[in-house]
Amino acid sequence: MTDTTGKESGTILVVDDEESIRTMLRLGIKLSGFQCFVADGPISALQTLDQNDVDVVVADIKMPDMSGIELARIIKSRYEADVIIMTGYVDDFNYEDIVQQGASDFIQKPVRIAEFIARLKRVLSERASKTARLKALSDLKLNLDKLQRAMEGIVHAMSVAVEMRDPYTAGHQQRVAHLTAMVAREMGLSEDDIFGLRMASEIHDLGKITVPAGILAKPGRLSELEYELIKSHVRSGYDILKQIEFPWPLAEIILQHHERMDGSGYPQGLKGSEILLQARILSVADVFETIASHRPYRPSLGLQRAIDELTDNKGILFDEDVVAVFLRLVEEKRFPEFDN
Numbered sequence: 001m002t003d004t005t006g007k008e009s010g011t012i013l014v015v016d017d018e019e020s021i022r023t024m025l026r027l028g029i030k031l032s033g034f035q036c037f038v039a040d041g042p043i044s045a046l047q048t049l050d051q052n053d054v055d056v057v058v059a060d061i062k063m064p065d066m067s068g069i070e071l072a073r074i075i076k077s078r079y080e081a082d083v084i085i086m087t088g089y090v091d092d093f094n095y096e097d098i099v100q101q102g103a104s105d106f107i108q109k110p111v112r113i114a115e116f117i118a119r120l121k122r123v124l125s126e127r128a129s130k131t132a133r134l135k136a137l138s139d140l141k142l143n144l145d146k147l148q149r150a151m152e153g154i155v156h157a158m159s160v161a162v163e164m165r166d167p168y169t170a171g172h173q174q175r176v177a178h179l180t181a182m183v184a185r186e187m188g189l190s191e192d193d194i195f196g197l198r199m200a201s202e203i204h205d206l207g208k209i210t211v212p213a214g215i216l217a218k219p220g221r222l223s224e225l226e227y228e229l230i231k232s233h234v235r236s237g238y239d240i241l242k243q244i245e246f247p248w249p250l251a252e253i254i255l256q257h258h259e260r261m262d263g264s265g266y267p268q269g270l271k272g273s274e275i276l277l278q279a280r281i282l283s284v285a286d287v288f289e290t291i292a293s294h295r296p297y298r299p300s301l302g303l304q305r306a307i308d309e310l311t312d313n314k315g316i317l318f319d320e321d322v323v324a325v326f327l328r329l330v331e332e333k334r335f336p337e338f339d340n
């Protein structure tokens, strides 16, 4: 390991009951530029570890109170330090034990100081790259989380912007997003796909910003031209979003949310499985929410009307499996906000 000035850095703890070994190793370690503590046995070694940040412990395998292997096991369970075990020619041990207890390396006595320092440096450098890897991973995760939160925030802001222009349907997209996420989870979609579908649902009417506000708010029947303008919201939403490289097919889901299973929907007249599953879920949730929830200009048409609409049109306009899950959730009273 090297510090920012390019000098070797690292804190080593030598544990041996023989003073001559401690002295020799400490000298070699210090001459190599590392900081060094010594301990005459496992008990004082653990005390040193409690009070200092140690990178590597070099422990004799044979000590009076506790073996080096037992000490390695305790160190690996309580501290971050790596362990190198020193073994004697005549010591009774097996290498598997040493490795299993978490030691990073071992060295045979009598220790040749040059070889010892080389091994020590290798353990330190592996340790440094492991730390760097872990840090890079956690930075990456942090950045991903930040990015995801920013994306949620942006999508939410877009959703609020659409609904500010169209107060008659305030909260509609949020409620639809909640429904699609529940149904998708129930249908076993991955958490990632559910997240994407939730984002798409929150802004599924984004294209309505291109429809004149007067038409959106117009009570009563619409002329054919006005209806065509409203229908164009799916294509506009798609056009606004298609340039953004979302990790999910947000633009396509929105483009397809008025397609119907029998091909009678718009804008492309897609049929059955030509329509993305996410769009099939969104279309059911969209219709259900529109019928079952209150609007400022009218009370709810009623949960029963919404149930009838789905039941009558399952397999015709709406995906049968999606409707089945939807109706089961209604039956289980999982959408209490629509219980009226």
Ligand SMILES: [Fe+2]
Residues within 6 Å of the ligand: 204, 205, 233, 257, 258
């Ligand atoms: Fe729509």
